[in-house]
Amino acid sequence: MQDVTNESALNRVSVISSATNHSSSMHTNPSNTPTHSGTYSSVITPAMSTSQSLIAGEVALTPTHSTFTPQSVNPHSAMTAITPMVSGTDQARSSIKVQNCVSTIHLGCELKLLDIYCRTRFSEYNPARFHGVVMKIIDPRATALVFRSGKVLCTGLRNEHDSYIAARKFARIIQKLGYPARFLDFKIQNFIATADLRFPIRLEALQQAHGQFASYEPELFPGLVYRMVRPRVVLLIFVNGKIVFTGGKTRGEINEALDIIYPILRSYRIS
Structure with a gap:
């Protein structure tokens, strides 16, 4: 009778031990995925893999009891915008303003300055003060110094393009007066600029x-x-x-x- 009692107690302990091991295995593997050998395999839980699977722009799954709440991960949300510093040289460069662009051309022929002065508008000629004819045009606003040798100096422009256009217009005026003028050797001779x-x-x-x-x-x-x-x-x-x-x-x-x-x-x- 005592042997039967002892055997019953041993069976009860064995059942309790099996139940405990089965519960521990279920906690380790919540997915209850059986392996080929018939036992439960161990896998990484979402809570353990969250920090390893965060990639820019992906959605992280945060476990809350039995459900998962999606959270958007933005890698730029914690960044602070930094305004680039401008150097003193760059600031000084930005203040540069061209005030005058001086260019020269050669007409390739000799000129009669008094004749040019008498037949053109907006021109001045005073050989006692200056040995060239001062001519002006309005568009673009420019002044030309015309010399007997055929050299013309254009001034009053703010850029190379306007200086070129003005020089061609002065050459065309001389051509219309009957001189065999040509547009030769256009060159920028001087830039006058200011900075602060x-x-x-x-x-x-x-x-x-x-x-x-x-x-x-x-x-x-x-x-x-x-x-x-x-x-x-x-x-x-x-x-x-x-x-x-x-x-x-x-x-x-x-x-x-x-x-x-x-x-x-x-x-x-x-x-």
């Missing part, structure tokens, strides 16, 4: 340190004259930070001159 650095400059100290290139006589002229060797540009520098560029034959030479002179003037800034 927006800080005051110690011109006396600049002249002392760069005496080889700079001359400053405030009694005669309020600006410092700075002559660059390469590019061959002359700068008129004023104490308020304004600069006049002259002598440059291209816009690139004006920009190059500013790039060279800006760090120099920056070191002589009045704080």
